[in-house]
Amino acid sequence: KAGVTQTPRYLIKTRGQQVTLSCSPISGHRSVSWYQQTPGQGLQFLFEYFSETQRNKGNFPGRFSGRQFSNSRSEMNVSTLELGDSALYLCASSLGTGGDYGYTFGSGTRLTVV
C-alpha cells in the first residue's frame, strides 16, 4: 500500500515568487491536512481538506492557499514568497476525521526561499 507522496522533495525559490506543492494521499483517504515546520515556530497547522472542501484553516496569511481535487490529491500554493516561508511542509492524510482514524504523514517538501 503506497504511503503519502509529496512532490517535490526540495525546492529553492526566490523571494516574491510563488510556489505550488503537491500531496497524494493514501488511496481511499479523503482528508488531507498541511503543516508547516520551522525551527522557531515548530509544527503549525495550515489547512485541512475533505472531499474537495476546506474544513479548517490555521492562522496563516492569505498568501497560503490550497485545494483538493476529486481524486483527493491536494496542492498548496504560496504566493509572494518571503524569507520566513522557508520551512518543511508536511502533508497528512486520513481516512476521515483525523482523530478517529489517525494521520499518516508524507516525507515533506523542504522549501528554501532566497
Add this chain to the structure above:
Amino acid sequence: AQKVTQAQTEISVVEKEDVTLDCVYETRDTTYYLFWYKQPPSGELVFLIRRNSFDEQNEISGRYSWNFQKSTSSFNFTITASQVVDSAVYFCALSERGIQGAQKLVFGQGTRLTINP
C-alpha cells in the same frame, strides 16, 4: 486554546538506558485524541501511538510504553533499553476539534533524543 508542552528540549543518554519523554496537554474538550510521532533526520513524521481520552489504560509495544493520566493531563512516553536507532525528534500532539467537526493536530515543540553508543 489547546496546548501541548514538551518541557524537555533535548535528552542524551547512553545506549541501553531507559528514557522517558514527558508530555503535558491542555484542552477543554471532553473528547480528544493524543498522539506520539517520531521524526528521523529524513523529515517524515512516523506514527507511534494514538490514544483517545476515554481510554486511560497504559500501553506497551515492545520497548515502547505510554502512560496516560487524565488527572495530571499527561501522556508520557518511555523507551526501555534504548538503542542508537531510537535517536530522533519525538513529538506529542493533541487533536483539536475545529468547525464542521474537522480536527487538526496541535503539536508540542518536540524532544530531540540522542542515544550514544
